[in-house]
Amino acid sequence: MLFATSQYNETDWAAHNLIDEAIGKAHEFCAKNNAPQEILFELPKSAMLSEMIIDPYTTESEKNWAKDVELWVSTTDPNGEYIKVTGVKVDNNRMESQDPTYSLTEQSFPLTPTRAHWVKLQLKNNYGGSYTQLGEVKLMGYFVEEEGKQQQLKNVLAEENGGKLVYFSSQYNDTDWAAKNLIDGKVGKDNGYCAKDNKPAEVVFVLPSVTTLSQVAFNPMTREGPPNWAKDVEVQVSTQGPKVGFTSVGKFTLHNRQNIDTSKPLPDQVFKIEPVQAKFIKLMLLNNHGGSYTQMGEFKVFAAEP
Helix, strand or coil: CCEECCCCCCCCCCHHHHHCCCCCCCCCEECCCCCCEEEEEEEEEEEEEEEEEEECCCCCCHHHEECEEEEEEECCCCCCCCEEEEEEECCCCCCCCCCCCCCCCCEEEEEEEEEEEEEEEEECCECCCCCCEECEEEEEEEECCCCCCCCCEEECCCHHHCCEEEEECCCCCCCCCCHHHHHCCCCCCCCCEECCCCCCEEEEEEEEEEEEEEEEEEECCCCCCHHHEECEEEEEEECCCCCCCCEEEEEEECCCCCCCCCCCCCCCEEEEEEEEEEEEEEEEECCECCCCCCEECEEEEEEECC
16 A cells, blocks of 8 residues: 555554455554545556455444545556546445454445556545544456566666766755755655755756656655655756756656655656657756755656667
């Protein structure tokens, strides 16, 4: 599991309990309120889904049980476009089983066979309670091979691949918040970038040679709060020099959602770009999500492996 809008705590009401293959006390999910909830899962690899099984049973009032539930999937990117597979109404008729290994509240919903790698469960509402709750979710199907031959990409900006920092307009210090940390391959404690304030900032890098780029990726996570994480960014490239000849390859808006385990990053936010030649790469951090400092964990640019 990668993300949940909210969870009541990290133990007996945690979102990860939705996939622990058990129901009852200490095996249930509860949101912090009754507002719509979104829960994001990553499958081990691509799968063909044919059935969704939902068990709304929790040890609290059935008024809290989730009512309208939607399933959305993606095959390409956890942060990208999702396709709605189905929307269902979950019954909240409480039936207590005499056999603790068998649930009488489990409900099955057939699906049109659908390929998925990332799965988003949306709990739209409940039956009038103060908290939205759910017991268990299962997705039935089988794993499949990836479609087509996947092009192998290389992060050519990584420090270990020869990428170098040549300029920054602002950095908080030259150690744990230095601009060079953007290409060190690490996200998390002591490995982020922070500007001196929340004003727009620029960072320029150089590649070992002119290279044709096809993707850019960002991971805004730092050890400080999501309000400081970069929001709107722009990437420009040049083949001429670190100060001249730059053209934009795109402006991108980054989300600042956190992993349910806040010590771990969510997957990089990846964006395809029109193939373009570059030797110098300028990262422009235009704003953040409302914090006092603009921060980012990691920046990557990709080219096809030779």
